[in-house]
Amino acid sequence: MLNHVVLIGRLTKDPELSYTPSGVAVTRFTLAVERNFTNSQGEREADFIQILTWRQLAEVCANYLKKGHLTAVEGRIQTRHYDNQEGRRVYVTEVVADNVRFLQPKQNNGNTVSARENTSDPLAGESLAISDDDLPF
Template sequence: MDLNRVILIGRLASDPELKYTPSGIAVTQFRLAVNRPMSSEARQNGQEKQADFISIVAWRQSAEYAANYLGKGRLVAVEGRLQVREYVTQDGQKRRDTEVVVDNLKSLDRPKEGAESTGPRYADEGAPDSYAAPRPQPAAAPPARRPAAAAPSAAPASRYQPPAEEDEFDDPFADN
């Protein structure tokens, strides 16, 4: 049995930058600073903490959540899978990048009071604390568009609308 699961807790080393693929799918990349555990002996000797900077890639709603509600210095938990991406640079060199692809992303702190803000980035009122990405589904037809919103009514719309006329249904087990 194979298992590719990564769980990290760390601080964002930079603000996530939201981009879109040509097909309109949201994607963001950022680096997560994760402190290495130190032995008590190392702490007593005055050694500085060491951190690993790990590349994180978030797609779709996770990408939008990261870009809208997270910023540099925020403490987050990332759950995902490890991926090695190979590519060729413009000068023809082959490169490999190891990154974590997000399945679940959770903010573990609130922004500091008076933190500089650009737009809704730190507007955490009403923001979800986490976002779990939907399970991947096989490629299919593009999602159906929602119909235009109707005029507001006094009563909220129900998801289930009974048929206008009740018809007898064919029940193979019913006594006739």
């Protein structure tokens, strides 16, 4: 069996950090992921996918992700259900993230903010020296 999801999209709002009664950090956020095709009006539609992160990853996401940031998420799809106040069963589908990559902060007046200008980025100003021999392709 295989349950593996990779998504790239932008956050629709800042992540919401909370803690379980036993003290485990959990963060929820929504990722807007554009579809690969346009609708009849020539516009791209987007899917709004709920993302869930746990423990240290949850705290890192809450501290460094903000609304509009382009983000890659790798994880698995999870479906759960509960009965609401009216007694109806409600199904929830979400992605439980194992890996989150911060790709790009949101654009500011049409200009992309560079990593050096983004002081909330823990790797701001860092460069990686990778030789061609280290690349897998």
